[in-house]
Amino acid sequence: MMVLYHCMSARSFRPLWMLEELGLDYDLQMLPFPPRQSAKAYLDINPLGTVPAFIDHGALMTESSAICQYLAERHRAAGMHVGVDEPDYGRYLNFLHFGEATLTFPQTLVLRYGRFETPERLQPQVAEDYAKWFLSRLRTLEPVLAQQEYLCAGRFTAADVSVGYALFLAEFIDLAVRFTPAVKAYSARLQARPGFQRAIEAQRQAAIAQGVSLAAAADAPA
Ligand SMILES: N[C@@H](CCC(=O)N[C@@H](CS)C(=O)NCC(=O)O)C(=O)O
Numbered sequence: 001m002m003v004l005y006h007c008m009s010a011r012s013f014r015p016l017w018m019l020e021e022l023g024l025d026y027d028l029q030m031l032p033f034p035p036r037q038s039a040k041a042y043l044d045i046n047p048l049g050t051v052p053a054f055i056d057h058g059a060l061m062t063e064s065s066a067i068c069q070y071l072a073e074r075h076r077a078a079g080m081h082v083g084v085d086e087p088d089y090g091r092y093l094n095f096l097h098f099g100e101a102t103l104t105f106p107q108t109l110v111l112r113y114g115r116f117e118t119p120e121r122l123q124p125q126v127a128e129d130y131a132k133w134f135l136s137r138l139r140t141l142e143p144v145l146a147q148q149e150y151l152c153a154g155r156f157t158a159a160d161v162s163v164g165y166a167l168f169l170a171e172f173i174d175l176a177v178r179f180t181p182a183v184k185a186y187s188a189r190l191q192a193r194p195g196f197q198r199a200i201e202a203q204r205q206a207a208i209a210q211g212v213s214l215a216a217a218a219d220a221p222a
Helices: 013-022 039-045 064-074 089-116 124-138 143-148 156-174 180-189 196-212
Strands: 002-006 026-030 052-055 060-062
Touching: 002 013, 013 156, 013 196, 060 064, 064 089, 064 156, 089 124, 089 156, 089 180, 124 156, 143 180, 156 180, 180 196
Parallel strands: 002 026
Antiparallel strands: 002 052, 052 060
């Protein structure tokens, strides 16, 4: 069975959301945050100490967008993958990676220098600069989402999961209040999906069953 190592609402939420959208069986292993410090045995599974770690057919994957791409392609009948022969293939891959590489990267700096560091190392100016960076990158989404319900291919795909997670994380760092109208509506639409709601409930149930705090990773002390 596929195994996913996950911390509450961390980037590993992307593959969890995919698994629920696709209706697959999986084993969800919850970890306290940050696992590098709070669950040292986890380093034997993922020496990086980060989540996600995802194991399928003996292969370890540690990049959330890559796992989304993998699951979408392996279960392509569900339509969450965009094929190489479809006109939006390039747009799909771009948004899939944009979600992590362009959107989530500045958010981690907002988290680190706005919350996680010790008081003397906090850097409010860095946090605000990268908050603005994040919001300015979202401007590229506004005209797309003002015209269409999803990012590409005329349907919900793994690219929406990748970008949708970054928008979800923005709520924890108080940036969602600064979303433009179409981005705000898109984020609400994604979070209303039964698959998203099932993923929220799956992590909650697994955390309770495994004795892990229900606090989101973004709210945990580093
Ligand atoms: N690019 C990776 C980043 C993974 C990552 O940094 N995950 C964070 C959680 S959101 C983490 O595990 N942080 C704990 C640490 O760095 O020790 C991905 O998209 O999966």
